[in-house]
Amino acid sequence: xxxxxxxxxxxxxxxxxxxxxxxxxxxxxxxxxxxxxxxxxxxxxxxxxxxxxxxxxxxxxxxxxxxxxxxxxxxxxxxxxxxxxxxxxxxxxxxxxxxxxxxxxxxxxxxxxxxxxxxxxxxxxxxxxxxxxxxxxxxxxxxxxxxxxxxxxxxxxxxxxxxxxxxxxxxxxxxxxxxxxxxxxxxxxxxxxxxxxxxxxxxxxxxxxxxxxxxxxxxxxxxxxxxxxxxxxxxxxxxxxxxxxxx
Numbered sequence: 281x282x283x284x285x286x287x288x289x290x291x292x293x294x295x296x297x298x299x300x301x302x303x304x305x306x307x308x309x310x311x312x313x314x315x316x317x318x319x320x321x322x323x324x325x326x327x328x329x330x331x332x333x334x335x336x337x338x339x340x341x342x343x344x345x346x347x348x349x350x351x352x353x354x355x356x357x358x359x360x361x362x363x364x365x366x367x368x369x370x371x372x373x374x375x376x377x378x379x380x381x382x383x384x385x386x387x388x389x390x391x392x393x394x395x396x397x398x399x400x401x402x403x404x405x406x407x408x409x410x411x412x413x414x415x416x417x418x419x420x421x422x423x424x425x426x427x428x429x430x431x432x433x434x435x436x437x438x439x440x441x442x443x444x445x446x447x448x449x450x451x452x453x454x455x456x457x458x459x460x461x462x463x464x465x466x467x468x469x470x471x472x473x474x475x476x477x478x479x480x481x482x483x484x485x486x487x488x489x490x491x492x493x494x495x496x497x498x499x500x501x502x503x504x505x506x507x508x509x510x511x512x513x514x515x516x517x518x519x520x521x522x523x524x525x526x527x
Contacts, residue, residue, distance in 0.1 A: 283410045284357035285318035293348040298461050301345040304469055305456070308338070308449035311370045311383055314354045322358075322407060329405050331389040331398055335448045336365065338385040339419040339473045344374070351375055360409030361400050364388065369415040384416040390443075395479070419473045422517035424501040427489040431458070434485045445479040455500060455518055458490055467496065472520040478504070480515050496522040 295306040312335075319325045319333065326332060346352050352372050359367040365386040372380040389398040389405060433454055441447035451474060456464070480486060490500040502515040 283408065284355055285314060285321065286353055286355045287314050287317060288351055288353045291346050291348050291350050291352065296348045297456070297464065299465060300347045301468070302347070303453070303456070304340075304472065305449045305452040307340065307342075307345075307372075307381060308383075308452060309447075310352075310354055310372070311356070311385070312447075312449060314356045314370065315368055315385070315387070318356055318358075319407075324405050324407055329389070329403070330392070331403060331405065332392050332443050333387050334390045334397075334443065335476060336386045336388055337419050337421075337473070337475050338383060338448070339416055339471070340381055340383040341416060341471050342381045342469055343379050344381075345468065346374060346380055352380060357412065358407045358409050359384075359411060359415060361407060363401070364397075364399055366400065366407055367409070367415075367418060369412075371414065382414070382416060384418060386418065392443075419475070422473065422475045422501075422519055424489075424514060424517060425491075425499060427491040427499060427501060429458075429490050431488050431490075432485050433488060435480050435482055437482060440482055445481055448474070448476060451476075451502075451516055451518065454488065454502075455498065455520060458488070458498065458500070459492065467522040467524050470521050470523050472518065474516060474518045476516045477514045478516075480504075486515050496524065498522065 297303050352374055354370055354372045356370040359369055365388050368385050371382040374380055389403045391398055435446045439446045439450040487503045492498045498520045500518045504513045504515050
């Protein structure tokens with residue numbers, strides 16, 4: 281079996297935004313699907329391990345967002361396992377072989393009953409890693425800032441995944457929804473980083489503290505009110521860089 285895995289997708293209309301560009305949430309969903317398929321081939325999926333895979337951090341660089349009707353190919357491979365996580369790299373190409381986007385994600389294993397992380401050395405799950413020289417650098421943590429705008433979102437049923445918490449990809453919908461269609465019409469995301477810090481469950485209301493800088497950087501820290509000494513528990517943090525130009 282090759283150390284990498286490839287899968288092609290036809291982009292449906294519902295996966296694109298108002299301006300016929302692949303939604304960032306759907307982008308992450310595709311990356312998550314190929315990672316899951318590859319894990320099954322490597323006998324490292326839930327059926328073989330009885331453990332859940334959970335993403336803790338991910339970084340994406342975008343060259344171009346494909347439109348509805350395009351067929352794209354994702355190629356993914358695991359990188360060498362660290363003491364706490366299983367890094368994975370993914371690159372997407374269009375039909376002409378030109379790169380569309382690339383990502384790196386940090387995956388950990390979670391016990392479905394205790395909801396506690398299981399370290400690689402204690403999980404019994406071995407994934408042979410590969411370095412091809414094209415991987416993005418592993419994203420660092422995002423330090424919370426003092427954002428001037430605050431809104432709230434409540435986790436809905438349709439945002440949950442099979443792990444019983446809000447799916448990692450759906451956080452990008454929350455991020456996109458902070459900005460208007462008029463902004464999105466002339467700005468394209470070029471890079472984003474997300475750090476997932478605690479599970480968000482159905483019915484939970486989360487405070488989104490956010491700010492868009494003049495240089496096109498959207499920063500967001502999401503908090504669950506009233507769960508620690510400072511009065512807040514951070515659920516996730518994100519940072520997205522936009523460029524501006526003619527569509």
